[in-house]
Amino acid sequence: xxxxxxxxxxxxxxxxxxxxxxxxxxxxxxxxxxxxxxxxxxxxxxxxxxxxxxxxxxxxxxxxxxxxxxxxxxxxxxxxxxxxxxxxxxxxxxxxxxxxxxxxxxxxxxxxxxxxxxxxxxxxxxxxxxxxxxxxxxxxxxxxxxxxxxxxxxxxxxxxxxxxxxxxxxxxxxxxxxxxxxxxxxxxxxxxxxxxxxxxxxxxxxxxxxxxxxxxxxxxxxxxxxxxxxxxxxxxxxxxxxxxxxxxxxxxxxxxxxxxxxxxxxxxxxxxxxxxxxxxxxxxxxxxxxxxxxxxxxxxxxxxxxxxxxxxxxxxxxxxxxxxxxxxxxxxxxxxxxxxxxxxxxxxxxxxxxxxxxxxxxxxxxxxxxxxxxxxxxxxxxxxxxxxxxxxxxxxxxxxxxxxxxxxxxxxxxxxxxxxx
Amino acid sequence: xxxxxxxxxxxxxxxxxxxxxxxxxxxxxxxxxxxxxxxxxxxxxxxxxxxxxxxxxxxxxxxxxxxxxxxxxxxxxxxxxxxxxxxxxxxxxxxxxxxxxxxxxxxxxxxxxxxxxxxxxxxxxxxxxxxxxxxxxxxxxxxxxxxxxxxxxxxxxxxxxxxxxxxxxxxxxxxxxxxxxxxxxxxxxxxxxxxxxxxxxxxxxxxxxxxxxxxxxxxxxxxxxxxxxxxxxxxxxxxxxxxxxxxxxxxxxxxxxxxxxxxxxxxxxxxxxxxxxxxxxxxxxxxxxxxxxx
Numbered sequence: 001x002x003x004x005x006x007x008x009x010x011x012x013x014x015x016x017x018x019x020x021x022x023x024x025x026x027x028x029x030x031x032x033x034x035x036x037x038x039x040x041x042x043x044x045x046x047x048x049x050x051x052x053x054x055x056x057x058x059x060x061x062x063x064x065x066x067x068x069x070x071x072x073x074x075x076x077x078x079x080x081x082x083x084x085x086x087x088x089x090x091x092x093x094x095x096x097x098x099x100x101x102x103x104x105x106x107x108x109x110x111x112x113x114x115x116x117x118x119x120x121x122x123x124x125x126x127x128x129x130x131x132x133x134x135x136x137x138x139x140x141x142x143x144x145x146x147x148x149x150x151x152x153x154x155x156x157x158x159x160x161x162x163x164x165x166x167x168x169x170x171x172x173x174x175x176x177x178x179x180x181x182x183x184x185x186x187x188x189x190x191x192x193x194x195x196x197x198x199x200x201x202x203x204x205x206x207x208x209x210x211x212x213x214x215x216x217x218x219x220x221x222x223x224x225x226x227x228x229x230x231x232x233x234x235x236x237x238x239x240x241x242x243x244x245x246x247x248x249x250x251x252x253x254x255x256x257x258x259x260x261x262x263x264x265x266x267x268x269x270x271x272x273x274x275x276x277x278x279x280x281x282x283x284x285x286x287x288x289x290x291x292x293x294x295x296x297x298x299x300x301x302x303x304x305x306x307x308x309x310x311x312x313x314x315x316x317x318x319x320x321x322x323x324x325x326x327x328x329x330x331x332x333x334x335x336x337x338x339x340x341x342x343x344x345x346x347x348x349x350x351x352x353x354x355x356x357x358x359x360x361x362x363x364x365x366x367x368x369x370x371x372x373x374x375x376x377x378x379x380x381x382x383x384x385x386x387x388x389x390x391x392x393x394x395x396x397x398x399x400x401x402x403x404x405x406x407x408x409x410x411x412x413x414x415x416x417x418x419x420x421x
Numbered sequence: 422x423x424x425x426x427x428x429x430x431x432x433x434x435x436x437x438x439x440x441x442x443x444x445x446x447x448x449x450x451x452x453x454x455x456x457x458x459x460x461x462x463x464x465x466x467x468x469x470x471x472x473x474x475x476x477x478x479x480x481x482x483x484x485x486x487x488x489x490x491x492x493x494x495x496x497x498x499x500x501x502x503x504x505x506x507x508x509x510x511x512x513x514x515x516x517x518x519x520x521x522x523x524x525x526x527x528x529x530x531x532x533x534x535x536x537x538x539x540x541x542x543x544x545x546x547x548x549x550x551x552x553x554x555x556x557x558x559x560x561x562x563x564x565x566x567x568x569x570x571x572x573x574x575x576x577x578x579x580x581x582x583x584x585x586x587x588x589x590x591x592x593x594x595x596x597x598x599x600x601x602x603x604x605x606x607x608x609x610x611x612x613x614x615x616x617x618x619x620x621x622x623x624x625x626x627x628x629x630x631x632x633x634x635x636x637x638x639x640x641x642x643x644x645x646x647x648x649x650x651x652x653x654x655x656x657x658x659x660x661x662x663x664x665x666x667x668x669x670x671x672x673x674x675x676x677x678x679x680x681x682x683x684x685x686x687x688x689x690x691x692x693x694x695x696x697x698x699x700x701x702x703x704x705x706x707x708x709x710x711x712x713x714x715x
Contacts, residue, residue: 062530064640066539194685222684227635227644228438230431230565231679237560238424254541254636262562262634264553284541284636 044145045120048349053092055080055339056099056115058126058136063103064225064250068328069128071280072150073098074319075329076125079336082314089340090347097121103224103250105135112136116145122349123148123339125332129224129249130154130197137162144351148339150332152275152297154200160355165331165338167298169204176245176273176296177208185242187215191232191256192247194221201247201275217241226252229259236270237263246274253277257289267292278326297327423558428676430556434565436672437572440665441630442645443652444575445623447664448616449500451653452596455508455617456515458523460649461642462530463621466499467492467628468637469537471544482547485629489571492629493622500621501614509613526642533639544632564633571630575623580661582619592616596659655695657705666706671695 046054057076059069080094088094097119099111108127115121116139123146127133130153140147140161152167180188188209192198202219209216217239220232229252236244248256253274260272273294279301282290301312301324311333315325339354346353442464449455471488478484503525511517550567553560583589594602595612603609628641635641652671656663671691679687699705 061539062534062640064638066534066640067541067636067638070539220683223688225640225644226684227631227641228435230434230562231428231676232684234424234427234431234559235680238427251541251636251638251640254543254638255634258546258564258634259562262551262553262564264560280540284543284638286543286545288545 044122044143044351045117046122046349047120048092048122051092052095053089053349054095054097054119054121055336056097056112056119056121056124056126058099058101058108058111058115058124060103060128060132061100064252065101065103065128067251067281067284068249068276068278069101069103069126071278071323071326071329072126072128072332074323075315075325075333076336078315078318079333081318083336083340089343090349101126101132103129105129105131108132109135109139112139112145112147113143116140116143122146122343123354125150125335125339127151128328129195130200131195133157133162134196146339146351146354148332148335150335151328154197154204156200161351163335163338163358165335166328169201171298172275172296173201173204174208176275176294177205177212177214179294179296180243180273181212181214185214187217187239187241187243189217189236189239189241189244190219190247191236191244192221193224193226193249193252195224195249197249197276198247202245205245222248222252224250224252227255229256230263232256233259233263233265236260237265241270244270244272246272247276248274249276251284253281254285257285257293261289267294278328279324280326280329282324299327299330301325424680426557427559427561428680429673430559430561430565432673432676433669434561434569434672435676436669437565437569438627438631438634438645439648439652439672440572440668441568441575441627442624443649443656443664443668444572444579444661445496445620445627446649447653447656447661448579448620448623450650451656451658451660451664452592453613453616453620454515454658455512456519456522457503457508458519458646459503459526459529460522460621460624461644461646462526462533463496463500463624463642464628464631464645465529465533465639465642466496467625467630468544468632468641469533469542469628470495470625471629471632472537472542472637475544480547481545482549485547485550485633488629489626492625496625496628497618497622500624501618503621504614504617508617509610530639530642537639539639541636541638544637546633550633562634567633568630571626575626576661576665579619579623583661588615651695655698655705657707660707663705663707 057073059073059076060066061070061073077096080096083089084093097115099115101108101111112124115124124140125148127136127147127149128151133147133149133153136147137157137159139145141159145161147162148165149162150165152172153164155168155170158164188205190202190205192202198221206216208214218235218241220235222229222232233256246253246256253276257272271292271294273296275296277285277290277295278297311330312325315329316323338358342354342357343349346357348354445463446457446460449457449460470492471485474488474491475481475484478487503522507521507525508518511521546564550563553562554566583593591602591607591612592615594605594607595609599609602612627645631641631645648671652667653664655671656665656667674694675687675691678690682690
């Protein structure tokens with residue numbers, strides 16, 4: 001028999017409801033806090049004696065970033081499978097230890113520590129948002145471990161413990177701005193997610209705009225995972241800007257583009273240039289809502305070379321013919337091969353030996369001649385993304401742009417920009 | 422002027438979305454007092470119902486209307502199942518219910534991820550809902566007008582059912598005084614299942630509507646759950662009209678603050694205003710007055 005309910009029950013339920021709301025806010029609010037880690041534990045516990053070598057993969061398989069990061073995990077899986085099929089690294093089979101970063105920077109830091117200290121992996125591949133990388137950075141530095149980070153980022157950071165295989169701003173954002181300038185765009189509206197990458201990227205965009213006589217009509221940020229863009233689209237419409245520069249990440253892009261199209265804005269009236277939407281995200285947004293808009297990346301599925309053809313074919317064979325490949329996936333795939341090549345060149349899994357021997361690797365996108373030890377040379381391309389029929393690239397530069405992470409400023413002083421011409 | 426109209430329309434639209442998301446919760450949380458953290462996942466179930474129905478029926482218009490009905494049944498069935506299996510066993514332990522349903526929510530998210538994949542899927546909006554309507558210089562997307570109409574229809578239907586139908590009378594009787602209702606021969610157990618079915622079904626209807634404006638991903642419910650709780654708490658437990666007024670008040674507040682500040686700051690300011698409001702009126706806008714002595 002059920003106990004009779006007390007009348008104070010509703011009040012306590014109400015209070016508990018408020019607590020729930022407050023707690024969830026706190027949880028999402030403290031996302032970018034870096035985790036303290038034990039700096040004494042710098043010696044690696046990696047076991048190199050057996051027939052296998054452990055490496056870690058740390059991507060968000062849940063949460064708002066899963067839309068993007070699951071594909072990166074697939075690319076890592078594919079690279080590991082191929083390397084194992086071809087005899088492994090230094091005769092050892094790679095054993096991949098997968099972890100879910102859950103779209104939370106604190107979870108990334110925690111799982112990174114777990115991969116390094118309890119799984120004793122030789123290297124970790126993963127991360128997407130800059131907040132997640134910033135949270136993992138102290139962990140990798142204090143434990144002297146290796147992270148291969150596969151996504152385009154805002155620069156201002158170059159750690160000897162991180163290999164950045166994605167683009168720096170001068171390889172992606174600045175060329176995109178050059179393109180808009182060539183097209184005669186006189187003003188921009190900046191829309192981004194509220195965290196480190198969009199905020200920093202927009203500072204660089206604003207500096208470029210000031211130097212090139214482009215007017216910034218407005219700048220708006222929404223929390224990651226935000227799904228209501230009617231106010232921002234109203235503001236964008238009213239601003240009369242020549243183009244929108246979009247640094248939104250994750251699911252928010254879907255809501256933004258649906259709202260944008262429904263408000264009657266078209267690529268002809270006001271084009272949107274996006275730097276965090278790749279082929280995979282187009283499926284969720286709906287090709288109709290994004291057709292004709294611009295993206296800026298260093299790699300597209302349609303890149304025409306034999307290495308890429310083999311990569312795309314292998315990926316589709318493994319994960320399905322309707323699954324596209326994208327820039328961060330290519331960078332993640334390449335990063336596993338980069339690690340393998342470096343290990344073989346150094347003839348050791350030792351962190352110091354890998355840092356000293358970091359060389360180049362020929363990836364699906366292009367020849368990656370490495371001029372900067374921790375970054376990749378990447379050509380940039382712009383393309384309206386299409387899912388069903390990814391056509392050949394409209395603009396492709398043949399000379400790879402050198403990464404210049406050090407050229408973007410530190411601190412809040414006046415910006416100075418240089419880029420490859 | 423057109424900015425003012427545009428923001429008024431945005432506020433109205435945001436209010437109607439909040440209202441749809443919170444309407445089911447105002448039944449299960451507001452009337453029954455169950456803190457159901459899996460409410461967001463019932464919204465998500467509605468989104469994926471719309472997706473599945475569209476895979477079967479290719480006509481976007483027909484599939485939207487069919488999904489509204491199918492979604493209500495799917496969401497309702499899931500809610501009723503949850504009530505029978507878990508929530509029923511812990512009616513007097515609100516904090517336990519909170520944790521258990523939170524866990525159920527996580528499980529449902531993972532199930533969706535395993536079935537449909539982590540990347541968002543796209544539900545195509547019917548052509549008669551694409552584009553916008555020009556109202557005095559401001560363009561209001563037709564999808565948002567549809568959601569507003571749907572919210573009004575849902576509120577009207579729910580209010581009518583609660584007011585005139587025998588089932589509605591039973592629900593109200595159990596809400597006001599469970600013991601007295603039981604002694605009058607009403608099966609409070611059956612009534613609980615019905616209430617939960619309707620509440621969860623309405624959440625799924627909200628989910629079907631949300632596919633028109635946002636992404637359909639396993640985490641979609643989470644982004645609406647907190648807002649839904651806030652609407653019900655501000656509106657006051659136990660009354661639909663409180664929920665309606667609170668939803669539109671929060672919608673207008675948010676849209677105008679966001680226009681003059683930024684999206685992130687607007688959220689903070691709205692939360693601060695809610696905290697202050699709840700200090701002054703902890704019971705919310707409206708409460709059910711009874712002659713109960715305790």
